[in-house]
Amino acid sequence: MKKQTKAALFGLTLALTSALSMTAFAGDSDKVYRTVDEIKESGTINIGVFSDKSPFGYVDENGDYQGYDVYLGNQIGKDLGVDINYVSTEAANRVEYLKTGKVDIILANFTVTPERAEEVDFALPYMNVALGVVSPDDHVITSLDQIGKDDQVIVISGTTAETYLVKNNPEIKLQKYDAYAEAKTAFENGSGVAWANDNTEVIAFANENPGYTVGIPSLGSNDTIAPAVSKGNDSLLNWLNDEIVSLGKDNFFHKDYEETLLDTYGKDYEDTLVIEGGQPAEASTEAEAAAAETEAATEAE
Amino acid sequence: MQSLGLDVLFKGTNFLRLLEGLWVSVRISLISVVISILLGLVAGVLMTSKNIVLKAAFRVYLEIVRIMPQMVLLFIVYFGTTRVFGWNLDAEASAVIVFVFWGVAEMGDLVRGALISIPKIQYESAEALGLTKQQTYLYVILPQTVRRLIPLSINLVTRMIKTTSLVLMIGIVEVLKVGQQIIEANRRTSPNAAFGVFAVVFLLYFLICWPVSRLAGYLEKRWAA
Incomplete structure (x- = not known):
């Protein structure tokens, strides 16, 4: 029984896995995300943030979410006119949350990289x-x-x-x-x-x-840090980009820094870290060249 | 006490949040345990079947549970089912499904072992008394099996309670996650809070698991005869 059972087991596992992955491919084209109108209609936006990464995203002693990312999240909720449901995410599951549409936006200190940009759509950056x-x-x-x-x-x-x-x-x-x-x-x-x-x-x-x-x-x-939405969610992406540009006119992100990050990093790092209105202060040609290089390297692999 | 960072537990609603987190862990494991024990009894009886297909199916199931880390199962159930089938399972429901999937396999195996350990003569005597197969199981075999089973399954219960710490990966804020949140929110003012908070989390796990394993010890002794 031993050899045959083992072979049979192996074959069965293989069949199962391939069946699963085939259905996975088939399901990929379905729309998982919610558009701005759908979010407004439901009255609640789901935002994935860190809950244990002070001072960017954390939970204070009253059980409320706080931090640099959350400050932006609160503003987004206010401007959309909806309630916010913050979801506690970990670094390793952020992409998965967007790919399954379980959150609308990830605001969890998400660094923009070419590899991630293939899986999710990044809005304009708000931090270096x-x-x-x-x-x-x-x-x-x-x-x-x-x-x-x-x-x-x-x-x-x-x-x-x-x-x-x-x-x-x-x-x-x-x-x-x-x-x-x-x-x-x-x-x-x-x-x-x-x-x-x-x-x-x-x-x-x-x-x-x-x-x-x-x-x-x-x-x-x-690198830069930016909000991310599910791949293809142009409605929410465009709304976020407009939001970030218009918030920049009021120096929103400097205010955000002073409210949430000043205690940790001091005044010295303010202009280094903050990106106002989606425009990185320093010329980004070098960064872009580096990003293009990494992209080429990834494709080569 | 200050140096242990225990003071952070009494800030705002922190301790209450910790207890709420503990309740989440206990709730998930309790529901899973009850379902696992019920389904596990059925699975165990089926595992002793002589039907080759049934035997092979359970063998594959048991191997999958043993090989797959619970973390992977959580990801498959919570995120995978959304991707493949478009189901939007609640995070806690996903956690319960994974724990039941694991629990039924282990419980079934325990039941199978306990059933096999019942001497053949018990079956034969029952038959000699004219009991049907159902009656044999219901009145003779199962009562003895359950007696052998309880200490073993309680061991599974405590392991399940401890493994609930993994559910933070699918966004459920349970006791360990609340502990981490408290440590992080206070890392500037109480950098040593980690020790105190983790110690309290340990104590909470202990307070839940200890009575359960004491119960196992008690039953084991009482039913040893």
Whole structure:
């Protein structure tokens, strides 16, 4: 019975998987998202945000969502004239939420990358970000070469830091965590020699926790953070782009920064981090060239 | 106490939120456990069947449950069914489906094991007394099986309660997630809150699981004879 059963089992699993994936292809063309009119009609918009990533998206002691991303979310709800249902997302499931239309917008510190742009549609950006690496004061890592072959670097699954290191430094051993809080606890307990994440994160972490230094403040290309909607949801995408441009006229995002980020990053980083009205301040030709390069590389793979 | 960061638990409604999160975990596991035990009894009886097709089907099912991490199952049920069939399952319903899918397989296997462990002579004696097959199961075999089963299934219950921490991946805010939210919201003012909050979360899990496993120990001793 043994050999035959095993073969039969294997065959059955294969058949099941292929059947599932075929139906998956067939279902892809269906519209999963809701247009602006449909959202207004239902009276509620579903927005995916982080619930444990202060100061961008977190829950305060009264159970209310707060932060830089949430500040924008609240404004979107107000301008659409609908109630907001915030959904707690993790870095690793943000794309999935949009692909299934379970949320209308993701406002979870979502970095724009060419790979993600194939899966979701990004609106105009509202923040700048690069990668950074933080390490303990007694062994500051200022260059990736310093990471030995037995050392482990902590990353959060599904973040840009993970993608970047896997692609550009495959020799570095990564220790992956699903939630921000877990990664932080692991790093503080010394499970890894360094922690790679968005530079905003590591700068804030080092500011708040004495004994840690951001040895590498800017790694990789400069990226932007933008709201994202389901692929093909042009109605909501256009509405968001108009919203971001018109909010920029009132310096909305600087106000947002001063309300939510000032305590963490100080006045110095305001103009570096904030993008007002969807227009990155610095000339973005370099970033675009880099993005085009990555895109070409992805296609080649 | 300040250094442990326990004070953050008493800010605003934090402790209440933690208890609400605990209730979410307990609710999901309770519903799943009840359904798993009922369906598991049926599945276990079917697993002892001599029918080859039935046997193979259960074998495949059991292997799938053993091989697939619960996290993958959660993603398949919550996001996968929307993509493939367009169903919009509620996150908690998806969690219950996954836990039942897992629970029925494990429970069924436990029932199968317990059934097999009943000596053949019990079946034969029942037959000699003129009991039908149904009567044999209902009055002779099942009561003995359940007795052997309860300690084992309670072990499954505590494992299920602990595994509910995975449901945060499909957007359900349960006790562990609330703990993480509290730690993060206070990371500037109470950087050490992680220790205190996780300790309290541990205590809450313990308070739920400990009586359950004590019950298992008690029943085991009582029914040992």
